[in-house]
Structure formats: C-alpha cells, structure tokens
Amino acid sequence: MVAITFFGLLLITFLIGRIVPIDPVLSMVGDKASAETYEAAKIAMGLHLPIWQQFFIYLGKVLQGDLGVSILTSRPVLEDIIRVFPATFELAIIATILGVVLGIPLGVFSAVHRGSFIDHAGRVVGLLGYSLPIFWLGLIGLMVFYAHLDWLPGPGRIDVFYEDIVDPVTGMMLIDSIIAREWEIFRNAVSHIILPAALLGYFSLAYISRMTRSFMLEQLRQEYILTARVKGVPEWKVIWGHALGNCAIPLITVVALSFGTLLEGSVLTETVFAWPGLGLYLTNSLLNADMNSVLGSTIVVGTIFLGVNLFSDFLYKVMDPRARN
Amino acid sequence: MKRLLILACLVVIGVAQVAYAKTPKDYLVMGFAIDDIITLDPAEIFEFSGAEYAANTYDRLINYDVDNVSDIYGGIAESWDISEDGLSYTFNIRKGMTFASGNPISADDVVFSLQRVVALNKGPAFILTQFGFTPENMADTIKKLDDYTVQVVIDQPYAPTFFLYCLTSTAGSIIDKKLALSHEKDGDYGHAWLRTGYAGSGPYILKKWKPAESLTLDRNDGYWGEKANLKRVMIRHISEPATQRLLLEKGDIDIARNLERNDIEGLETNPDVKIVSRPKGGIYYLGLNQKNEYLQIPEVRQALKYLIDYKGMADTFLKGRMTVHQAFLPNGFLGALTETPFSLDVEKAKELLKKAGLENGFTITMDTRNTEPVPSMALAIQANFAQAGIKLEIIPGDGKQTLTKYRARNHDIYIGKWGPDYMDPHTNADTFARNPDNSDEANFKPLAWRNAWDIPEMTKVADAAVLEKDTKKRAEMYLDLQREHQQVSPFVIMFQDIEVIAERNNIDGFILGPSFDSNFYQHTVKK
Numbered sequence: 004m005v006a007i008t009f010f011g012l013l014l015i016t017f018l019i020g021r022i023v024p025i026d027p028v029l030s031m032v033g034d035k036a037s038a039e040t041y042e043a044a045k046i047a048m049g050l051h052l053p054i055w056q057q058f059f060i061y062l063g064k065v066l067q068g069d070l071g072v073s074i075l076t077s078r079p080v081l082e083d084i085i086r087v088f089p090a091t092f093e094l095a096i097i098a099t100i101l102g103v104v105l106g107i108p109l110g111v112f113s114a115v116h117r118g119s120f121i122d123h124a125g126r127v128v129g130l131l132g133y134s135l136p137i138f139w140l141g142l143i144g145l146m147v148f149y150a151h152l153d154w155l156p157g158p159g160r161i162d163v164f165y166e167d168i169v170d171p172v173t174g175m176m177l178i179d180s181i182i183a184r185e186w187e188i189f190r191n192a193v194s195h196i197i198l199p200a201a202l203l204g205y206f207s208l209a210y211i212s213r214m215t216r217s218f219m220l221e222q223l224r225q226e227y228i229l230t231a232r233v234k235g236v237p238e239w240k241v242i243w244g245h246a247l248g249n250c251a252i253p254l255i256t257v258v259a260l261s262f263g264t265l266l267e268g269s270v271l272t273e274t275v276f277a278w279p280g281l282g283l284y285l286t287n288s289l290l291n292a293d294m295n296s297v298l299g300s301t302i303v304v305g306t307i308f309l310g311v312n313l314f315s316d317f318l319y320k321v322m323d324p325r326a327r328n
Numbered sequence: 329m330k331r332l333l334i335l336a337c338l339v340v341i342g343v344a345q346v347a348y349a350k351t352p353k354d355y356l357v358m359g360f361a362i363d364d365i366i367t368l369d370p371a372e373i374f375e376f377s378g379a380e381y382a383a384n385t386y387d388r389l390i391n392y393d394v395d396n397v398s399d400i401y402g403g404i405a406e407s408w409d410i411s412e413d414g415l416s417y418t419f420n421i422r423k424g425m426t427f428a429s430g431n432p433i434s435a436d437d438v439v440f441s442l443q444r445v446v447a448l449n450k451g452p453a454f455i456l457t458q459f460g461f462t463p464e465n466m467a468d469t470i471k472k473l474d475d476y477t478v479q480v481v482i483d484q485p486y487a488p489t490f491f492l493y494c495l496t497s498t499a500g501s502i503i504d505k506k507l508a509l510s511h512e513k514d515g516d517y518g519h520a521w522l523r524t525g526y527a528g529s530g531p532y533i534l535k536k537w538k539p540a541e542s543l544t545l546d547r548n549d550g551y552w553g554e555k556a557n558l559k560r561v562m563i564r565h566i567s568e569p570a571t572q573r574l575l576l577e578k579g580d581i582d583i584a585r586n587l588e589r590n591d592i593e594g595l596e597t598n599p600d601v602k603i604v605s606r607p608k609g610g611i612y613y614l615g616l617n618q619k620n621e622y623l624q625i626p627e628v629r630q631a632l633k634y635l636i637d638y639k640g641m642a643d644t645f646l647k648g649r650m651t652v653h654q655a656f657l658p659n660g661f662l663g664a665l666t667e668t669p670f671s672l673d674v675e676k677a678k679e680l681l682k683k684a685g686l687e688n689g690f691t692i693t694m695d696t697r698n699t700e701p702v703p704s705m706a707l708a709i710q711a712n713f714a715q716a717g718i719k720l721e722i723i724p725g726d727g728k729q730t731l732t733k734y735r736a737r738n739h740d741i742y743i744g745k746w747g748p749d750y751m752d753p754h755t756n757a758d759t760f761a762r763n764p765d766n767s768d769e770a771n772f773k774p775l776a777w778r779n780a781w782d783i784p785e786m787t788k789v790a791d792a793a794v795l796e797k798d799t800k801k802r803a804e805m806y807l808d809l810q811r812e813h814q815q816v817s818p819f820v821i822m823f824q825d826i827e828v829i830a831e832r833n834n835i836d837g838f839i840l841g842p843s844f845d846s847n848f849y850q851h852t853v854k855k
Contacts, residue, residue: 026732032451038771040449074366076539077523150574157580158571163562164352167536277566279541287363287540292728
C-alpha cells in the first residue's frame, strides 16, 4: 500500500513537473546562450529522451536516494533538503508544542463549559486561526512587534552578523547554539523564532482545540462519565482523567496531522519571515523553475506525510487494543 | 514607586534598542533579491546578481571608468598594444600581484582563464567566441609570450573598443589557474568546484554562499590595489520589497536594493535614509512577431508606436525608475540615439490603420511576465491600444514561462526587458538589428530572429559598423542604423531603466555603475 502511494506520488509530481510550460534548460543556461550550449545542456539533463524513459530513469535514481542536482544551488537536492530541513523542523516542533500545550486545555474548557463565554471566545479564536491567511498575520505581526513596538527582531533566523559563528551540528539553531555555549546567539535565535512559531502555533492551536472540543463533547455524553460522577469521582478527575484519557488516541492523529501540515504548510510563513527552511527552499525553487528541487521537496514532504500517518496508525494500534484486530 | 516604574521602562527600552540595533560598524549589510545566482563560476555567470558578485571578487584584464565609459584603463593588464592589422592584441601583465590564495598572478592565469571560457562554452562564452576562438584554435590564438605577456589574435579587425569592452565583462574575469586545477575533475577546468567555490583576486573574497539565502564576502587583505574599506559585506536574500524597506528603516540592513515605487516614495520623508539612482543599460520594449498577419504590415507597426503613452507612463507609475528612450542603444553607449520621435497620437495611428485596411482594429495577444512594473505597463498599453480599436489580450505568466514561449517565436506581442552584455554598442546592435538566418532552425537566435524579422540588408550595415575603427565614424553609423530601426523595426522601444537604491544616511561611497555588473562595494564607508 505504501509502495503504491509512493509510486503514485512520484508519478504525479513528475508529470506535473514536465507539463508546466517552463523550459528547465533555459533556467540552466540563461536567456542568451547559443544553440549548441542549449542542446548540450538539454542532453546533459536527459531531456532529449522520451518522457516515459525519463520517468523510469528518475524513478531508478530516486529509489537510490538520488534526487538530482539543483539548478539553484548546484548541489544535490537531497543534500540541500537535509541542510534546510532542520530549520523547518525546529519551527514546527515549537509551534506544535505551543499548539498542544494551549490547544488541548482550551478545547477541554470549551467542551466542559459548553455555551459559556470561554466556549464562544475559544471558538472565535479557533475560527480566526483557521480562516485568516497566515502570511497576512505574519506581516501584521512584523509590523506590530518589530516595526512599531521594537519588541522582537525582524525576519531571518538570526541577526545577520551572527551568521556562520556556530557550527551546524543538528542544524537547529537553538540546539546548536547551546552546544556551542554561545548564549548571546541562543538568545538571538530565541527572539527570532518567537513570532513565526507563535503564528504557526496559533494555527495549530486552532485546529487542535477544535478537535479536542468535539472529542470531549462526545465523551462527556457517554454513560461511563455519568457512572463515574454517580460514584463520586471528583469532577477534575472525570474530565482530565476519564474523558480526556479516552480522547488521547484520536488526538494523537490530530497532533500528528497538524505537525505534518506545519512541516509542509509553512511555505508562506517562511517566505514572509525569510526563514531558511524547506518552505522557502520550495518557493525559491518554484520561482526559478528548478524542477529537480521542486520534485525532490514534494517527494520529501509527501514521504513525511506518509510517515507521520503510518506512525500515528502504529501508535493507535499500540494504545487501543480494539484496533489490533 | 512611579519613578522606579519610569526608570524600569527606560531600562527596558534601552536594552531593546541595544539588543536589536543595528548593523556592526565594519560590516555592510544589504537586502537584495539574489535568488537568480545559480553559479559562482565566472565562465558561467550570466545573471544580474551573479555578475555583480564577480565584479567585486574577481579582477579583469582591463576595466572602464563607471562615470566615463569610454575611458578604458588597465586592471590585471598594465598596458596593451594592438597590431597594425587590428588582429593581434598584446597585454602586459602587472607584476607583483597575487590571488587571494597567495599564488602569484602571471600570464599563465590569464591564458587559462580566457581559454577556459571558450572550452567550457557556457552561457556567456559567446562574448569571447564571437571573436573566432574555438577549443581547437585557442592554443594558437590565446597564448603566453613570456611570464608577464599574453597575446590574443582575433578573427577580424573589429573596432578595438569592441574587443576591449568584451574583456571587461564577467567572462573576462581572471582565475587562479593553480587553485582551479587542483580541484579539476574529468578535465572540467575546475568548473564543478568553482560553481560554488572561489579562485579570484578581487577586493573582496567569497566567505560563504547559501543559495537564495545569503552571500558573505570578506575583505581581501592581500589585494594588490586599493583595499576595501569595510571588513565584510553581507548580502541577505529578501525578495519582498516591503520587507526590505522595513529592515532598512529599522537599521537592520544598510542598503535596500529592490524597492517598489511606493516604498521609495515612503522613504523620501525618512531623514535616516537617502535615495540614490543611476540610469542603467536595461531597455523595455515590445517585440512584434512578424509571423503574425497584422503585425507584418508596416503601417500597423508604425501605428502601434503612436499608440503608447510614453510620457504618461514615465511621469506616473514609472516615475524615477525609467526614462523615455526609443532607440536600441541605451543612453551612455557610444552612438546612442536620444531622439524620441514617437508620442501618443491616436488620430495618426487611426489614419495608419486605415491605410492598412484595418480601420475597425483587430484582436491580438501580449505575453506579459507578472513582475512589476511590466503588468502595469501592459495595462496602460492595453488602454491606449483600445483607443484605436485594437483589442489587446494580456497573457500573464512568470518569467521563465513567457520567455520559453518568446524563444520559440510563439507569441504575438512580447513585452520585455533587454540588458546589454558588455559596454560596446555592438551588444545591442547584434540582437536588435542583426538576423543572419531567419529560418526556424537558425543557430543564432537574436531578438530580431525571435520576432521573425528578416533583415539581410540591415545585418550587413551592423556588421560593417563593428569593423569601423574610426570611433567618430562608427558612432555615426550606429546613429543612422538606429534612426532607420526606430521607424521600420518590429520593436517598440519605450524606456531605459534607472536603478534606484535606498541607503542609510551613514553609508557613503557605494558605487552604482552604468551596467548591472558595475556596482562596486570597495569604496563604501560607514560613518
């Protein structure tokens, strides 16, 4: 099943990449190159072959972990992705933590106090987070907290003159600066990640709280809740122990999906914040008709999604005895 | 208590300002869209930002004065002689110079660098190979006479400035032979390595390139010429003009390179920032495909030239960024024609269309890339055309998309920008006024070819002009050529580019030259 999905993903991304009316050779040789230069590059890129042959060559290479060479960076695409991915990962992790830590209690409160002020406020917050374009929020955030209040630094992962001081170990600036004991840089990196992570966290919070609320409402209607209350179990234990405990399993899927979406969905946020991760890499590749990078990033994102789904299915089975059969 | 609170507030504000202010004193930090850089090898660089990088990190045999283009002076070459027959150029290399690696610069490096461009045959190779160099003959045509003398033999007695200007382009950069060859793989002249590496001798040296992210240059302390003032130049890729403006206003960058008109207007009132501008070589034009039945008609071509509100556009949304210019040589080039015979004249256009039997107008498409200011221009042109009954359908696309179509001659009208490759007038004459073979299989595909404009006669005139050695006479020839071209060609040339940048008030000496590869960081100071 996974193999078929993966094959489909490859085929579709490959076809889209070849159908778009953009000439990848042109982006390689430039507008003014001679006909011979152009032809030579075309052959070097294998674009003179029939399309099915190109696909199988590509497939063969991908299976060996070779995603081709990027036009934009002149380096293997896989190497590029490994280089830029930690920045996205770092951002997504922090955003997801924010989403979980704030989103689940908010969802629980909303469900318990259904119809109350907290519930309505929570739903408005959730709705806004779900419907406002995140890049727009990003720009507003920059205007307010950077331009006007001067509380936070501007776009980028770190102030420009701190670049290249810390050696990349994990590729994650927060961790690398701790390893290098460069506290000034750590502080700078923290201040830079606050705004984008808060925005993405808000997006994730909106989704998680909404789902938590509906799972909780369903649980609270169940008879065992009534039983527990009748038996005199304290109310906090009924809610946070029994009801939420039974929501945990579907919530894992929700959190996993939200995390997957953050890994891939932060394209616009990364562009607004000049955050050098996978999203920005993908945007730049698209704008430069760098098809190998576009295909490579799409495959990586697709694979992550597949992986996240598989992982949450696996957890499901571990935690819920009913799913094992 | 109240006083304590105020004090606390002041401390917080102070800390915040110290924490987020501002660029270090010996750094130049620049916001610039540099995602067009795909290679750092001067034999391959053919993009705007890449060319600027090479101009600041590599030396060339010769240079020209950015304020007086006709003043050509020595770089790596101290002096040069041209033989009587105009075919042989002898360059005397300055002694005592070294590359950033510490290797001395000698005739071997010069010969290697030029031969390398020919042998690799990448995008910009034609700038040299148009003088008849081939991988087969380059051992004889580009050779060392002794350790500090190089002789180059070209195939025809062109105007000397033509060849010299070509040597001032990126393709003429001098590369450290020893260093490049130490990274050679399968006889690639070190190309694979140099695409991301550095082997030059310029005032700045490459520290780090993160594609589409940042470019860091450090001062070359061993530079043979006048050393750069600032220790480091950091260029940060920021594609959003609004973000660049924000960063500039906050002092997080010193120079913003890609601003839109409204950003510039907004910055004009900011006392911390100054706006600097300089006319560039870029030309905006319409290309009218001669494969189209309407556009073939000479009266229609003339009519369209009268259906553009040149002045209106230049005075409104293009203000400060473009000047009206209607000939293929940009102002500042030898023989540039500054006459602007066309202006919006709907009546005249209608008359011409009537003569062509098209008094009711016609419908036509225009391929338009979707980056400003091109879409705004397209909309203005659409409205002007409509006044004479011509229905213009705009087909938007991104740069690579529209270009692919244009290169295949599948457009009706294409609205585009052309930047000259070197400072000699032949660069634009070659593309706008020459088309040796109009067949679909042609090898040489200049802009005249892309618009299917068959001009054997004009090609001959352009060929004669590049051979003329008398500079004054040569300029006359180009003026005549442009006057004719202006009237009959399928090109509606409209504007010449002006580059506008905004810099913090404490920045001085950033040089904006006349071409995209003559912007220099070396003399920049921070007060």
